[in-house]
Structures are given as C-alpha cells and as structure tokens.
Amino acid sequence: MILSASINQSFIQCFISKTNSSQNIYTTNNTSYNTVLRSSVQNLRYLNSSTTTKPTAIVTAATFADVQAAVACSHLAGLGLRVRSGGHDYEAMSYVSSGEVFIILDLANLRSITVDKDFAFAWVEAGATLGEVYYTIAKNNNTVAFPAGICPTVGAGGHFTGGGIGTLMRMYGTAADNIDDALLVNSDGKLLDRKAMGEDLFWAIRGGGAASFGVVLSFKIKLVSVPPIVTPFNVIRNLRQNATELVQRWQTIAPKFDEKLFIRVLAQTADDGSNNKTIEAAFNSLYLGSRNELLSVMEKSFPELGLKAEDCTEMSWLESVLFFAGYSGRSPDILLDRTPEYNSSFKAKSDFVKKAISKEGLEKIWEFLLEAKDEPLTMIMDPLGGRMDEISESAIAFPHRKGNLYNIQYFMRWFETDTVVHERHLGWMRKMYEFMQPYVSSHPRTAYYNYKDIDLGEGQGRYSADVVWGAKYFKGNFKRLAYVKGMVDPVTFFGNEQSIPPLSIKH
Template identity: 45%
Template structure:
C-alpha cells in the first residue's frame, strides 16, 4: 500500500511539474516587435509610438513619467520597448502581442507608482505608457465627465473649472498624478468626508481586456466594473477612460495652514486632533502633517502642520475650529478664501495667489530623489506616549513626514463592499509615512528607518490584518517575484489592501483573466494559480531598489 501511495505521489509530482513548466513561456522579442508593426493602425502608425533602446528619445520617454529614483533604470535589459500609445488601437495591439509572445505588460499613466511596478520588472516586459491618451470631456448639464487614463489631476480639475466653477471631482490634490492609476486604486482626496473617494463617483469605464477587446460597463459586466473601482485595474485590463460624476461645491472655499512645533505643544494639539477630526462637519477636511524641520541654529525638530479645507466661508470655519480645537489658536489672518481650483495650488504649497496655470506643468524627468512610502489605518486615538515614540524614530531622518488624513462623514455610511476599495467605516484617520533622500548610498539606512518607524506604530494601528492603502504601494507587506504568482503570498498583501473584498476580486480575476496575463508583484491572482515550488532556488528575485 505504501509503495502504491509513493508511486501515485511521484506521478502527481511529475504532473504538477509538467503543468508548471508548460505555463512558462520564453518571450520571443523579435516576434513581439514584428507583431506590433503588423497590427499597425491605419492613419496612426504604432511605429510613431514605439520606442526601443535604439531610439534616440528612448531615455527621455522613460524618464518623463518615472517618479521614484530608487527604480529609475532605463538601461534595464529586460525592458524591450515603450509603447506611448496615441490611439486606443495601440493599446489593443500591445496587449494582444504581449500576450501572444510571452512579454509581460506594465501599464503607466502618471508615473507615481511608489514602488516602480509600472515601469520595472525582472522579466522581459514592455511599458504601455498612457500619457498621450489624456482627453477630457465635461458635460455640465449632466454633471458628468469622461476622462482618459493618461490625463492628470491638474488637467482634470482645470478642465472642470473652465466649464463650471461650482463642480468638482472627488480626487487627490497632486496635479501630476495620472487619473488611470489614481482612480483604480481608490482615489483619496480632501472631499472624502463630504463626497467619498474617486471610485464612488465612477459610473462607466472603457477597458481593454486580455483578448484586446474594448469593453464598457454594459459589456464587461458588473463584477469586473466593481473590481476596477479600487481593486487596481492593472490586475484586470488596461483602463482607457472613466466616466465620472461631478459633485457640487461652493464658488468660494476657505483654507488655512497652522504650524505647531513640539516646543509649541504640537504633540498635545495632535492628540486632541485625533479626538475631533473625524467628527467635524463633513464640509471640513483637516489634515495633520508631522514633518522634520530645522530651526535657525540648525537644530532638528518636528513641526505638525495642520492643513484645512472648508466648503464655506472663513467666519463659519473660524467658529467651528475655535469650538472644537481651540488649542490650534486659529486666527482670521490664517484663513484664505479662494476658488476650488486655487485650493490645489495651496495644497501643493505654492504661495497664495499663484496662478492655477502651474497645475498644468508637465512632469520632466529624470526623478531627483529616492523615496519610500508606507501606510496605516487608525481605529482609536494613539496615546501621547505612542506619538512620542514615533517622534523619537522620526527624528533620525533628515527629510521625512507623515500625513494623518481624517475619515468620518460619508465614509462611515458607504458599505465596505460597495466598491473593491474596503477601508470605510470605523477609521479615525489614515497615515502616510514618507521619507526622501538624495543619495543612493543612503537607501539601506532610510529603508531601515522606515521599517523601524512602521514597527513603532504597530501597537496603535489596525491589526489582523494590518490594513494598507493600495495607492501607497508598499512591497514590504508582501509581494511575488516579477514572473511568478503565489496565491498564498497574494493573500498576505491582498488581505491588507482589500480585506474581505479579496475573495470576490480573485473570483473576478479567475473569470476575466484565467491565464493571469495582467500581473505584477502585487496583482490579484486567479484562484487556481499554482506557485512553482519545485524551482524555488532558481526563481526570479523580488523587485528591489536599483
């Protein structure tokens, strides 16, 4: 009997190895490039959008939308080409040819992927760059807009403001962030407490699927439409455009920024902020931003910067703050009344009065700094001793900050499964940790410090799982190698990004991309994907800093 079991086990082992090896396709680079040229679009040649290492503008094309210097590597020999699509047919051709010839696809819109997954891989790959597809059409009468994936938030906000001063889109404030990645990961912004996040206002989409077909909401089905709103569209297809609802805002808003150093009682004010920020009127978004600063004599300290945006006038804002957070000592001269579009320049720290045209400045590479980002969700106030422990580690950096972004308001009323984005009710605020440095030699030191800061925060944040925000991509919480996908590993990072929505995301992936063509180090796997346990020592290493 034991011999029979052994024989059956060996047969099963051989079968599994055979299946695993059968799924490994060696890329045929020459055929891939010939395929692209063969599927040329009449009138808009794909050759005009195709850049290889032999092209004189290859490096500039690569750098133009490459944000993190840790991963900037135009000489990566695995990078076969960049397709800077100028027409939807270029996207279709790239998908079909990459799938046919075993080339991995990386999709880039704005280049703000914190871990460089949109422009890097350790297996042969092509960058599908969407930045030329940036059309925006606003329908004021219906309070809707179509926006292509390659447009950025600065362009979108400007276009909406040109059409109507009392309409806006619930999204982030960094103008160079690409719409495609921002929305598909959730789209957090300063209208969250009044209007929710970006995916709560997506009503239709155009997507290229694994077979190169262009689908809309009606043809893709509700499961896939649900998944691409917060589940990361790069696991399911290539977003061409989103149709979005616009929300009503007043013509005049009020903003302020008040700084409190540790010496000025910044820790006490921040502790009180935790108790009130999520309970303030929905029209008020009050961010706390602890940041490393230096005094006149060069001494290092932490300044907690409080940024506010209020959908109303200054007098009403003053009354709310002086009642709920008098410790902030807000003065009328701290408050500025301005249009919605001009608040974007305020959030980007431009001087008050800076023309909003700066929001249309294009990103120009190469990136100047190395950086690392992490995230947390907080369910109950962090005690002062916990905050002070965080300060102790934070002061070891030279250039670092945290953003404590408040929740509450409408987010407490939207079900966690309304979209694939799950982080809704029960959060007081979300933390973004961010460190920057100019020298590659300092990378290991700063990554170690970020881990230390993250460990210090662990007792005070969400747990089982420790939640994370997909748009603040972080490979430390779990990742697969570039060319492999383990369901076991995917469940580790997937449970943190998607909580209870992960199961439905995996089922949707299985239905729409069973061969797992659309993948990266933190993608959603099909339910049936098998990890190659039999070749562990020779597997491709995880993506690391370069």
C-alpha cells in the same frame, strides 16, 4: 539580446499589421527611448537600479485602437505588459519589472476630458493628470469639482482605480466611489464599457487597481458641488506650542467634524530656531465655505488650535488645489504641466489608525523620529469619517471605511543616488514601520493600495500565499478580487509584482 530583438520584431510586425504605423513604438535601439522612458518617472531609485528590468519597448498610444493592438500583439509575442498613465506607482511597477520581459503601454497621450453640458458628469481619459482634470472642470464651472488626490501630476488611470483619497473625501468619498462607467480593454483586446464588462469587473476596478484586470482607457466620473468660496489654512505648531496635545486631540475630533471640514496633519522633525531639533505638526485644512463660517466651526470644534482670521484665505476651489499642491499664488496653468517635479528617489508605507494614540504614545513616536539622523520622513495623517463612514466596506473594492479614524502615509524623499544611502533610508523606514505596529490597525494591519509597498509581500500567483499581503490592502474584498481575476484573466496576462492572483469559483 537576440531573443529580445526577435520578440520585439514579432511585436512590431503585429502592431504595424493592426495600426499601419510603428511611429509610436520605441525600442532600446531608438535614440528617444530613454527620454520617453523617463518622461513621467517619479522614483529614480528603481530606474537607476541594477536589479530591475527596463522595458524592451515602449508604446505611446495615440488612439484606443493602439491600445487594443498593443494588448493583442503582446499576447502574440509572449511579452508582458505594464500600463503607465502618470508614472506615480510607488514601487515603479508601471515602468520596471523584477525580471519579466515586457513593454510599457504609455497612456499619457490619451488625456481628453469632456464635461457634459449639465455639469453632472465628465469623461476623463486615463492618461489625464489630476491637475488637468481639476483645471478643465473648473474652467467649465467653478462650482463643481471631483474628489480625488492632492498631487497634480498623478495620472487618473492608476489613482482612480486604486481608490483616490483627498480633501473632499469626507464630503463625497473617494474618486473610485464617484465613477459611474468606464471603458476597458480586456486580455482579448476587446473594448468594454460597464455593461459589457459586467458588474463584477466594474466593482474590481474601483479600488482594486486596474493593472490586474485590463487597461482602463476612460472613466465617466460624477462631478460634485463645491461653493464659489472655500477657505484653506495651514497652521504649524511645534512641541513648545503643544503640538503633542493638539495632535492627540485632533485624532478623536477630525473624523467627527462637519463633513465640509477636512484637516490633515503633517508631522516631521524641524529646527526649533535654537539649533535644536523639534517636531512640527502642520494642520493643513480645507473648509467648503467662507472664512467666517470656518472660524465659527473651529471655535466650537477645535478651539485649542487657536485659529485666527489671518491664518485663513478665501479662494476658489481651483485655487485651493494650487494651495495644497504648494503652488499658492501661481497661475492655474501650472496644473497643466506634467513634468515630474522632483528628480529624486522615495519610499512610502501606510497604516490606518482605529484607536487614538495616547499622549504617551505620541511622545514615543516623536522621540523615535528625533533620534534618527538625516532621515527626511514625513508622517501625513488624513482623517476619515463623514461620507467615508457611510459607504460599506464591500460597496467597491476599496475597503477602508467606518472604524478608521485616519490614514497615515510615511513618506521619505531623497536626492542622493548612492546605493548605500538608498539602503540606509529603506532600512530606517522599515524600522519606523515596525515601531508603529502597536499603535495602528491589526488582524490585518491594513494599508492603502495607492501607497504601494512591496515590503508587504510579492505576488506568488496563488491566493493562499498572496492573501497575506492582499488582505492588508483589501481586507475581505481580496477574495472577491481574486474570483474576478479568475474570471477575466485566469492566465495572468495582466500582472506585476503585486497583482491579484486568479481564484476559480470552485474554490
């Protein structure tokens, strides 16, 4: 504790000397420390764990200069640095560590969003949430949007740099595909734009995450066109209603649909109304056009679903954001609420599917889910294809392109705080992941970086060891990411339990 206090004092003195203020620093002795720490925590199982280390201090940056000072002073004091924008890191690497003494650099106050007068671009600070981004864009012009994720409280900083898949990706690609410039503070505390950082680093922070390379403060994003009217629907079918056959069919046609049509599937156990368990598959969709156009497309492409006019509701694109977030009928102002929605724990894993799973295979998967007791797992399947097939695997660090039919996120949330319950859920999730192995990609079995999964492996700081898990997230791009790391941060000042290892060019 004496050592920790000494380090904190060294950091605080340095920070004051550079900013003339300490009011944005919260140490463990500060009465507001826990409130600030928990302000955007999404996964309580890490915060309540005795095996994780909490930050020795938190800096709530109010200016870019605060960020530069925090980086420089962390270096000087010998402290690790974790950057948090929305707190959605699936393995909580933005707010706890596995033993490293560190500070949190919280960017929540850096949330400015400026849309240019021609509605072609916007500058978005890293602390802004997706809800704030969508709301601000739509309030400026309701026929432009940005292709990113569904959850409105996710922070732009982590989401954009990790890829950013969502309902518009089949039309426009990922969030990272639509970043035109960025401002980043490097390990020396210098503020760099795209030109100053160079194309290698700019490539890396689009899909490779920023946590290994620097602190991204702001993004210049390309806005995309959406029609005044879009049409979502959510149609649920259970096993008696041919859910298996519908999902089997969906696998092969969803990636080939018109790019304006996005249909994902959420599969989970449910009561069939007779106190028996069944599988429900929710076909959750967005069409960039009118209801009549959608019905015509569905009649030609997926008549088996039996979509009816009453299943579809025409609305603005911003209203569709509310629809997918579970806020249908609410005021768009709710998108500005940054409060964590759930006071809970969760675990997730991910896969990519390259070959459609057979009807028999799906039946085995349903059987596995139905045999489980009190395991609240949802399989969320997002189709690729369209624009995603047109961009090469190496265009940016995000590599999951042509050849993938869809992504699966295995997601489980629970509210119990007992450690035994945690371990039971985690153990079952791992069994589910093992069970799925024959049905998904292989060599490597790929995963989506924004669905962080520490079970894939912890960083050893050596490329030869870390490629085992790194190739799962980044495929062949992992080596280039390691080269970039070796160029910009060879001593791994920016690091966490799954950070990119440095690799020198001579290797």
